[in-house]
Every structure is written in C-alpha cells, then in structure tokens.
Amino acid sequence: MAKTIARAPIRVRYHECDQQGIVFNAHYLAYFDMGSLEFFREVFGSYENLRARGVDTVVAASELTYRAPSRYDDELVVEVGIEHLGRTSLILAFTIVRGDELVTTGTNRYVFVDTGNLAKTAPPDDVREKLAALL
Amino acid sequence: MAKTIARAPIRVRYHECDQQGIVFNAHYLAYFDMGSLEFFREVFGSYENLRARGVDTVVAASELTYRAPSRYDDELVVEVGIEHLGRTSLILAFTIVRGDELVTTGTNRYVFVDTGNLAKTAPPDDVREKLAALL
Amino acid sequence: MAKTIARAPIRVRYHECDQQGIVFNAHYLAYFDMGSLEFFREVFGSYENLRARGVDTVVAASELTYRAPSRYDDELVVEVGIEHLGRTSLILAFTIVRGDELVTTGTNRYVFVDTGNLAKTAPPDDVREKLAALL
Amino acid sequence: MAKTIARAPIRVRYHECDQQGIVFNAHYLAYFDMGSLEFFREVFGSYENLRARGVDTVVAASELTYRAPSRYDDELVVEVGIEHLGRTSLILAFTIVRGDELVTTGTNRYVFVDTGNLAKTAPPDDVREKLAALL
Numbered sequence: 230m231a232k233t234i235a236r237a238p239i240r241v242r243y244h245e246c247d248q249q250g251i252v253f254n255a256h257y258l259a260y261f262d263m264g265s266l267e268f269f270r271e272v273f274g275s276y277e278n279l280r281a282r283g284v285d286t287v288v289a290a291s292e293l294t295y296r297a298p299s300r301y302d303d304e305l306v307v308e309v310g311i312e313h314l315g316r317t318s319l320i321l322a323f324t325i326v327r328g329d330e331l332v333t334t335g336t337n338r339y340v341f342v343d344t345g346n347l348a349k350t351a352p353p354d355d356v357r358e359k360l361a362a363l364l
Numbered sequence: 365m366a367k368t369i370a371r372a373p374i375r376v377r378y379h380e381c382d383q384q385g386i387v388f389n390a391h392y393l394a395y396f397d398m399g400s401l402e403f404f405r406e407v408f409g410s411y412e413n414l415r416a417r418g419v420d421t422v423v424a425a426s427e428l429t430y431r432a433p434s435r436y437d438d439e440l441v442v443e444v445g446i447e448h449l450g451r452t453s454l455i456l457a458f459t460i461v462r463g464d465e466l467v468t469t470g471t472n473r474y475v476f477v478d479t480g481n482l483a484k485t486a487p488p489d490d491v492r493e494k495l496a497a498l499l
Numbered sequence: 500m501a502k503t504i505a506r507a508p509i510r511v512r513y514h515e516c517d518q519q520g521i522v523f524n525a526h527y528l529a530y531f532d533m534g535s536l537e538f539f540r541e542v543f544g545s546y547e548n549l550r551a552r553g554v555d556t557v558v559a560a561s562e563l564t565y566r567a568p569s570r571y572d573d574e575l576v577v578e579v580g581i582e583h584l585g586r587t588s589l590i591l592a593f594t595i596v597r598g599d600e601l602v603t604t605g606t607n608r609y610v611f612v613d614t615g616n617l618a619k620t621a622p623p624d625d626v627r628e629k630l631a632a633l634l
Numbered sequence: 635m636a637k638t639i640a641r642a643p644i645r646v647r648y649h650e651c652d653q654q655g656i657v658f659n660a661h662y663l664a665y666f667d668m669g670s671l672e673f674f675r676e677v678f679g680s681y682e683n684l685r686a687r688g689v690d691t692v693v694a695a696s697e698l699t700y701r702a703p704s705r706y707d708d709e710l711v712v713e714v715g716i717e718h719l720g721r722t723s724l725i726l727a728f729t730i731v732r733g734d735e736l737v738t739t740g741t742n743r744y745v746f747v748d749t750g751n752l753a754k755t756a757p758p759d760d761v762r763e764k765l766a767a768l769l
Contacts, residue, residue, distance in 0.1 A: 242664070242668060243517075243518075243667065243668070243671055244517060244523045244525065244664055244667060246517075246518055247513075247514060247516075247518075248513075248516055248517075248518055248520055250518055253394075253397075253514045254393060254397070254423050254426065255390050255391070255393035255394040255397065255514065256390070257393075258389060258390035258392075258393050258428075259388075259390040259647070259649055262388075262389070262390065262648065262649060263647060263648070266648055287430075288389050288430055289429070289430055290427070290428060290429045290430065291389065291426070291427070291428045291430075292425070292426070292427050292428075293393075293425060293426045293427075294424070294425045295422075295423055295424055295425065295426075377529070377533060378532065378533070378536055378652075378653075379529055379532060379652060379658045379660065381652075381653060382648075382649060382651075382653075383648075383651055383652075383653055383655055385653055388649045390649065394512070394514055397513065397514060398512060398513070401513055523664075523667075524663060524667070524693050524696065525660050525661070525663035525664040525667065526660070527663075528659060528660035528662075528663050528698075529658075529660040532658075532659070532660065557700075558659050558700055559699070559700055560697070560698060560699045560700065561659065561696070561697070561698045561700075562695070562696070562697050562698075563663075563695060563696045563697075564694070564695045565692075565693055565694055565695065565696075
C-alpha cells in the first residue's frame with residue numbers, strides 16, 4: 230500500500246445517500262478528487278503552485294473498489310499516496326477509511342499536460358523531484 | 365466490445381462542469397448508474413421486477429477511462445452491455461459516446477445479494493437465463 | 500402568471516431522489532438554473548451573446564414553493580417567464596410542471612453587472628429592449 | 635434575527651464551484667438542509683426521535699438571499715434559528731456566515747405531517763413545547 234502523503238477528512242452529507250440509505254457510489258470519486266487536492270496542496274503548497282510551473286493534470290482513468298457502505302454523518306478520511314510516478318503520468322492511490330475500517334479504495338491516473346497547449350508533457354525537474362522524494 | 369443492450373441519453377447540465385468548463389469526472393460514474401437502470405429496465409421490465417425475484421445488486425467495483433472531455437449541453441448516450449456474467453456477479457460495460465466519438469468507457473462489477481439477508485447469492489434460474497440470453 | 504418564454508425539459512435522475520424517494524429540494528434550484536439558461540438562449544441566442552454586450556448576471560435571491568413531490572423518471576418541464584424587469588435587475592418566474600400538475604414554482608432575482616468591474620449596471624438599450632419586448 | 639439554536643460547519647468543496655469559481659447557488663439550499671438536520675438533532679436528539687413521536691416534516695417553501703459569493707475551501711457555518719412556530723408549521727431561519735461576513739440568508743417553511751397518512755397535522759404537545767421553549 231502506498232505511503233500516505235495527505236489526508237482529507239469528509240463527513241458524509243445526508244443528501245449524498247441514496248434511497249437505500251448508503252452513499253451513492255459516484256460520490257466516492259468526488260471524495261477521491263477532494264483527496265487529490267489535499268495531496269497537491271501538501272506537495273506543492275497549492276494546486277496553483279503546480280500550474281505556475283507550467284503543468285496541469287488531467288485525469289485519464291479511475292478504479293474503485295467498494296469495500297463497505299458508508300452512511301449519513303459517517304466521519305471518513307481519504308488517505309492519499311503515490312502508486313506510480315511515470316515520465317508523463319502519476320497514479321495516486323486513495324484509501325477511504327472510517328476509523329480502522331476500509332470503505333473504498335482505488336486509484337486515479339493523471340497525465341501531465343502543458344498549461345499552454347494542453348499537450349502531454351513531462352513535468353519540469355523540480356516538480357518531478359518533489360514527487361519522487363515521496364516514493 | 366460488449367453488445368449494446370440498453371441506451372440512456374444524457375444532456376450535460378451546466379452545473380456538472382467544473383471550473384475548467386468540462387464535466388467533473390465523478391459525474392461519469394453517475395452516468396454509468398443511469399445506464400445501468402436502463403439496462404435493468406430493458407432486461408427485467410424494471411429494477412423492481414428483479415427485486416421481486418428475491419435478488420438485489422450491490423456495486424463492488426468500477427473502472428473508468430476518460431477518453432475525451434464533454435461540455436455543457438453535449439448530447440451523450442450511455443451504451444450498456446454485458447461484459448461478464450458470473451455465478452454471483454455481473455459486469456456491465458459502459459460506453460459513453462457523443463455521436464461517433466468515445467467520451468468515457470468503463471465497467472461496474474455487481475454482486476447479487478439476497479433481498480432478505482443481503483448475503484451474496486446466485487440469482488434464480490429465470491433471472492440468470494434472461495441475462496445469459498443477452499451474451 | 501408570467502407568459503412562458505422558454506422551456507427546459509428535465510427527466511428526474513434516480514440519484515436526485517433522497518431516502519424518501521422524492522427529489523431532494525435543492526435540485527429544484529438547479530432545475531431553475533437550467534430553465535434560466537434556456538431563457539437566455541431563447542432571448543439572446545446564447546448566454547455568451549449577452550456577455551458579449553458587456554453585461555453578466557448574478558443571482559441575488561430565490562424563492563421556491565414546493566407544491567407536489569416528484570420522483571425518479573418523472574418528466575418535468577421548467578417553464579420560464581419574466582416576472583419583473585427593473586433598471587438593473589430582472590426577476591424570472593419558474594413553473595415546474597409534470598403534465599398539467601404544478602410541482603414547484605418560484606423566482607430568481609438577477610442583478611446585471613458589468614463584465615469588466617462586476618459592478619451593478621443597467622444593461623445596454625438593445626439588451627433591455629429584447630427583454631422588454633417579452634413583457 | 636432568530637436566536638441561533640444549532641450550527642453546521644461546512645467546508646466548500648471544489649466541485650461545488652461553478653465555472654465562475656463561486657459556489658453554485660443550488661448548493662446553498664443543500665447547506666440549509668444540513669443546518670436543519672443539526673437543528674433537529676439539537677432539539678430532539680435526532681430526527682428519528684421526532685419521527686418516533688408520529689410526526690415528520692415536509693419542506694413547503696424556501697427563500698434565499700445571496701449576499702456574498704463563497705469559494706473553494708471557504709469555511710462556512712450555517713446558523714439555524716426559529717423564525718416562526720405555527721400550529722402545523724415551522725419556519726427555520728438560516729444564516730450562512732464566513733467568519734463575521736454574511737454569505738447567504740434565508741428560510742425554509744416546514745409543514746408537520748402524520749408519519750402514518752402523511753396528512754398535515756399539529757405535532758404532539760411535547761414536540762411543540764420543545765420548540766416553543768426555544769422561541
């Protein structure tokens with residue numbers, strides 16, 4: 230399991246639960262996104278700092294495994310680590326827990342793109358080194 | 365690619381787009397869900413008909429590959445087919461298209477559970493046969 | 500009741516329903532917004548055309564009266580008319596119907612702002628005239 | 635202004651912001667709902683305790699005034715008080731603040747209904763007294 234670099238606390242909202250009283254699965258992908266923003270804040274100070282280096286990220290693929298349902302008012306934490314750092318891509322691993330219990334796990338694969346022309350690109354060395362140092 | 369059994373038309377709503385003007389990726393998982401409901405309606409008449417046979421489904425895992433962004437007012441179609449029918453599970457394949465263009469593809473793996481005790485179960489023969497006939 | 504200028508069809512999505520099986524009330528405000536975009540498209544060709552005239556709109560207040568619940572798969576229509584055209588503001592009236600039945604009614608009050616400095620402003624004469632012609 | 639009975643803290647999520655970078659107005663109605671749940675928890679221990687007394691609530695109308703925009707990561711608080719207690723209805727007042735600054739204010743009017751037949755009803759005396767004590 231990837232080392233945890235950042236954590237995003239989430240309290241489940243009533244209207245995120247479906248007619249069975251459990252969190253609608255699409256929200257977990259939103260929770261992953263909230264985790265990713267904490268990750269980029271932790272590593273670069275803010276997502277804007279990353280963009281200021283001329284690179285942006287685009288989500289290319291996601292995987293989710295739903296391990297236990299969660300319900301209204303549950304206090305969840307999204308733990309985020311690096312699963313893989315490629316030349317032009319980054320895979321973040323997300324582990325959503327409620328206390329000691331796994332709720333949902335999964336990954337997002339991000340592709341680095343040039344903020345100017347939006348073409349796939351390798352990030353500058355300093356960006357890459359900050360990420361590599363966390364592996 | 366799985367044979368298309370059901371289609372769900374979707375018009376992208378303005379507030380589904382993020383600050384970059386493109387659909388926030390978590391919504392694609394909601395679109396998959398909308399496709400799955402059309403699938404169960406097509407095969408069983410309604411999702412309630414499936415439940416009336418004593419089985420419900422729980423989503424166990426999802427995979428998504430984002431191939432092209434979509435934007436406000438885009439007319440998308442979620443095409444749904446069967447990727448795999450197991451003894452106690454079903455994998456649906458989703459292909460979201462805008463005209464001829466692929467937008468997002470992926471799968472949901474469903475586990476059949478008993479509506480009474482919510483334990484994993486094989487569906488009754490008639491349910492299984494309706495699904496198997498579509499393979 | 501304000502004359503209907505624009506209509507936005509909406510099919511209720513399963514995940515918009517709460518644990519009581521009816522549409523969560525916050526979604527009606529999103530439906531109003533979808534109606535307003537159809538209104539601006541009808542009157543100005545597109546919302547961008549309005550902005551190209553140097554004015555944008557900001558929602559300042561909303562009122563909603565919930566008259567009947569709506570449920571998954573309901574086919575609703577948001578009918579939009581002008582309730583009031585002020586010098587620097589516009590009140591749109593929304594009537595959400597399911598066939599002949601009223602579901603939700605209400606208004607949004609918009610303030611016109613300068614696209615440059617975002618200060619409250621009177622819209623240019625041609626913009627005002629297009630709106631006034633509909634009263 | 636109604637005396638504050640309950641408070642719900644809310645941290646604005648990135649995907650709640652629209653293409654202008656500010657919270658999409660429909661979310662404020664969801665925030666009101668989150669405040670109302672804290673209110674009922676504060677007064678009755680839980681919403682289920684209220685229902686156990688044979689009464690449920692239905693939202694009949696809402697009013698919102700948007701006073702200042704809010705953005706990603708803003709820490710908001712929904713303050714909730716009683717605006718009016720009628721024989722079969724209750725109006726809650728919501729004040730969403732960011733520190734000392736007003737963001738959105740408004741009300742929800744609730745009608746008490748019998749949990750059995752869903753008909754409008756006056757709540758039992760003990761329910762009414764708990765609410766009246768807060769006026």
